Amino acid sequence: MTGSYTPTLLGHAILGLLNQEARSGHAVRKVFEQTAMGHFSSSPGAIYPALRRLSGEALVERVRVPGKPAARASVYRLTRRGRAALRRWLRRPITRDDVIREDTLLLRFAFMAETVSVAEQRRFLEELKVAVDDYAEELEAFRKEHAAGMALAARATFEHGIELYRCHSSWAARTLARLREVS
Amino acid sequence: MTGSYTPTLLGHAILGLLNQEARSGHAVRKVFEQTAMGHFSSSPGAIYPALRRLSGEALVERVRVPGKPAARASVYRLTRRGRAALRRWLRRPITRDDVIREDTLLLRFAFMAETVSVAEQRRFLEELKVAVDDYAEELEAFRKEHAAGMALAARATFEHGIELYRCHSSWAARTLARLREVS
DNA sequence: TTGTACATGTAATCAGTTACATGATTCT
DNA sequence: AGAATCATGTAACTGATTACATGTACAA
Numbered sequence: 001m002t003g004s005y006t007p008t009l010l011g012h013a014i015l016g017l018l019n020q021e022a023r024s025g026h027a028v029r030k031v032f033e034q035t036a037m038g039h040f041s042s043s044p045g046a047i048y049p050a051l052r053r054l055s056g057e058a059l060v061e062r063v064r065v066p067g068k069p070a071a072r073a074s075v076y077r078l079t080r081r082g083r084a085a086l087r088r089w090l091r092r093p094i095t096r097d098d099v100i101r102e103d104t105l106l107l108r109f110a111f112m113a114e115t116v117s118v119a120e121q122r123r124f125l126e127e128l129k130v131a132v133d134d135y136a137e138e139l140e141a142f143r144k145e146h147a148a149g150m151a152l153a154a155r156a157t158f159e160h161g162i163e164l165y166r167c168h169s170s171w172a173a174r175t176l177a178r179l180r181e182v183s
Numbered sequence: 184m185t186g187s188y189t190p191t192l193l194g195h196a197i198l199g200l201l202n203q204e205a206r207s208g209h210a211v212r213k214v215f216e217q218t219a220m221g222h223f224s225s226s227p228g229a230i231y232p233a234l235r236r237l238s239g240e241a242l243v244e245r246v247r248v249p250g251k252p253a254a255r256a257s258v259y260r261l262t263r264r265g266r267a268a269l270r271r272w273l274r275r276p277i278t279r280d281d282v283i284r285e286d287t288l289l290l291r292f293a294f295m296a297e298t299v300s301v302a303e304q305r306r307f308l309e310e311l312k313v314a315v316d317d318y319a320e321e322l323e324a325f326r327k328e329h330a331a332g333m334a335l336a337a338r339a340t341f342e343h344g345i346e347l348y349r350c351h352s353s354w355a356a357r358t359l360a361r362l363r364e365v366s
Numbered sequence: 367t368t369g370t371a372c373a374t375g376t377a378a379t380c381a382g383t384t385a386c387a388t389g390a391t392t393c394t
Numbered sequence: 395a396g397a398a399t400c401a402t403g404t405a406a407c408t409g410a411t412t413a414c415a416t417g418t419a420c421a422a
Contacts, residue, residue: 207373207374208374208375209371209372209373209374210372210373213372227373227374227375228375230374231375231376232375232376254372254373254374255372255373257373
């Protein structure tokens with residue numbers, strides 16, 4: 001209950017949303033449903049148990065909104081521990097595994113504006129670019145060695161994977177530039 | 184056991200690999216481990232139960248390889264039902280949900296060479312391009328309406344999402360052209 | 367012979383999916 | 395009054411993760 005609990009990706013996504021604004025479970029569901037955010041399911045069987053877990057770990061708490069009818073008067077809000085957990089997640093060093101499943105990384109970046117400094121956002125993007133470039137190089141080396149023996153469809157798919165990482169990299173570079181303009 | 188069982192994504196991935204070549208469970212694990220294929224876990228607790236499920240549904244069967252020492256003499260091979268299940272998966276129409284989590288689509292395309300005709304691979308890519316373009320348009324419409332109200336990080340992430348879909352689309356177009364050259 | 371790779375499993379736990387179920391509030 | 399939306403949940407099932415456990419074959 002205390003100690004070393006780490007939320008799942010869904011849990012972190014919810015923490016990020018609640019950090020923007022205190023919301024009801026239903027409102028959280030709507031975000032996942034309507035914005036196609038990150039591919040999360042909006043099913044009640046996912047959201048409500050997740051909220052309960054976060055609540056059990058005291059990362060979120062239920063608060064009453066005065067002046068609303070009883071049935072829609074409660075929203076979830078981050079606790080101090082919840083904000084700390086979110087920050088920990090946002091600040092995690094970028095690993096090779098993170099790069100392979102980049103969706104978590106982009107989700108983290110999307111939530112950063114409300115939580116960590118611009119300097120830290122910049123560091124994140126720099127780190128991201130390095131990690132992505134490294135992985136793309138790794139794939140490129142693999143391609144050089146094995147492309148000849150691959151069927152056209154498999155090779156095309158593999159090369160597409162590399163292209164996508166190059167796309168990530170160039171995005172990181174461009175966003176980094178935009179961020180430098182601002183600060 | 185008979186009837187309406189549908190393998191998971193991992194199950195389908197395994198069917199695809201075994202369709203290329205009969206393999207031991209260990210050999211399947213190595214593919215996931217060494218080629219970073221699709222982000223699957225190579226843990227024995229994932230692979231062996233999955234093989235057992237496929238085996239229970241008679242989609243794969245264990246066969247002995249003559250002339251090998253007993254401990255490494257057995258491999259899994261697709262049954263006729265297994266090949267049918269694989270083909271069904273490869274031929275599924277492309278839905279909006281598939282587009283949002285495109286990894287399954289790419290995996291399907293990678294396995295197509297060994298299983299379906301070039302004409303069908305072409306149709307797949309055409310369908311894919313349409314579906315991806317549609318979704319990118321949808322996101323673009325959302326962006327036009329909401330970009331102004333979004334924080335820089337969130338907006339950049341969202342726009343990156345759109346770029347990635349454009350990248351998918353252009354890849355589909357290029358691969359389609361390559362496929363036309365061949366046939 | 368000692369380590370490395372081959373090879374296969376199980377048990378505990380946890381989270382997510384689908385489907386079901388219920389009731390309050392607001393809009394028309 | 396009836397429909398839509400807000401709002402929250404539970405139960406059964408399935409599958410994945412981690413960690414543990416075991417043994418064989420081969421190469422240095």
